[in-house]
């Protein structure tokens with residue numbers, strides 16, 4: 001399998017505080033990688049470095065290399081804006097854009113990037129809503145405000161929004177932690193389906209979720225990556241004692 | 253007799269309920285009292301102005317002293333022109349300042365800008381008029397609609413800027429991040445996602461400030477001046493409702509007093525109509541996209 005994303009010696013800071021400490025990690029194409037670890041261990045910070053969103057926080061900085069298909073997104077003269085089109089993100093809290101319709105929420109990324117052709121836009125929006133398994137539920141209310149959907153639907157709308165610009169990697173930061181069990185199950189199902197088209201990196205606090213949907217798992221602790229491996233191995237025979245303690249719920 | 257805990261709870265519950273009722277009554281009373289001036293001002297203007305209001309008032313120029321009848325059509329058009337000019341200048345500038353303060357403004361410069369906006373807001377409007385007089389009227393060597401519009405626009409900037417800033421700050425950071433995560437440059441996210449998302453509330457702020465300057469008299473006295481005839485051009489003196497009302501109200505003629513009341517009523521209605529129209533336009537634009 002080919003490595004689509006390779007992280008080398010990645011460090012990230014908030015001011016003078018180091019939150020991510022020299023991470024090396026690779027992601028295979030069309031797989032799901034789960035990032036687990038106790039609260040505050042730097043999971044969010046880490047994945048926000050992968051699309052260069054971390055540096056948008058005042059005083060935050062990052063250093064290291066992240067190779068997307070071999071090209072360093074932290075290289076000189078690289079425009080973070082262009083990177084973010086290739087590496088999309090879904091956030092913990094469903095956050096459809098206020099006062100935009102369901103349709104416009106999905107279309108806006110393309111529209112603001114300059115796509116004006118209505119027919120093509122419609123096609124891509126429809127495709128994205130199908131991909132995010134939302135189409136059947138919203139096809140009759142594409143003009144309703146995005147915020148009028150249920151929490152679970154809003155989160156799938158956000159997934160559709162991210163997919164519309166056709167990224168090759170999708171970062172998900174605890175995408176189900178604000179959702180009910182049924183919505184959560186739908187999104188888990190969706191993730192498994194989506195890996196046919198994109199590579200997924202998902203942060204989760206839910207061990208069962210990580211075990212169910214991911215191919216590989218990375219365990220973070222205090223900004224370090226303690227262990228990385230096939231999900232089945234990590235959950236059945238972790239090498240590190242700290243990993244074992246965490247996944248069996250004895251700390252964190 | 254042994255008392256149970258529930259007895260206490262029940263007693264305190266009754267007490268709590270009656271205290272609550274008293275508080276609600278006090279709040280309702282306060283709200284009603286606050287409404288009294290509004291209702292009575294409107295009622296008084298209506299009662300005094302309505303008798304003098306007729307079609308001619310909306311279509312005719314003022315008559316010379318001694319002749320009865322005539323209207324304030326030129327002043328109505330003048331006020332609309334002045335407010336339009338003022339908004340053309342004050343609204344974009346105000347919103348741009350608000351955007352700077354909320355989205356980009358950090359450090360010293362932002363502090364200075366914020367402080368200046370607050371200072372500007374607290375300067376009496378007559379001083380703003382004097383400033384434009386010195387800057388524009390003296391330079392152009394004549395009173396003009398442009399000068400009046402600039403004075404009104406300058407009055408709008410701080411209120412529009414600060415209300416926009418406050419509203420923009422209410423937009424959660426993760427909305428901006430979601431926009432950035434789509435691979436959009438920050439300025440596009442700011443304009444087309446953040447600002448657009450709150451254009452309703454922003455418009456309300458803008459309308460409030462328009463309503464506020466529509467009735468300004470002092471800054472117009474020595475900028476737009478007044479004009480008994482139809483306006484000729486934007487570089488010419490122009491009539492306005494507040495100045496016309498002022499002129500008529502301090503005159504010794506009973507007929508003019510009547511007209512001043514009618515003018516006041518017209519001004520109130522104008523502001524009301526502008527508010528209503530903007531709201532309608534906004535909600536129909538919302539519907540048109542569907």
Ligand SMILES: Nc1ncnc2c1ncn2[C@@H]1O[C@H](COP(=O)(O)OP(=O)(O)OP(=O)(O)O)[C@@H](O)[C@H]1O
Nearest residue numbers: 014017019037038039040041042043044045046057
């Ligand atoms: N905006 C910020 N400013 C300063 N420090 C921050 C900021 N955000 C996070 N941190 C710190 O960076 C460290 C890593 O935080 P991060 O949000 O990446 O953790 P996390 O693993 O995602 O936690 P959680 O599971 O609770 O989401 C924490 O110690 C946190 O206190």
Ligand SMILES: [Mg+2]
Nearest residue numbers: 043044045173
């Ligand atoms: Mg987090």
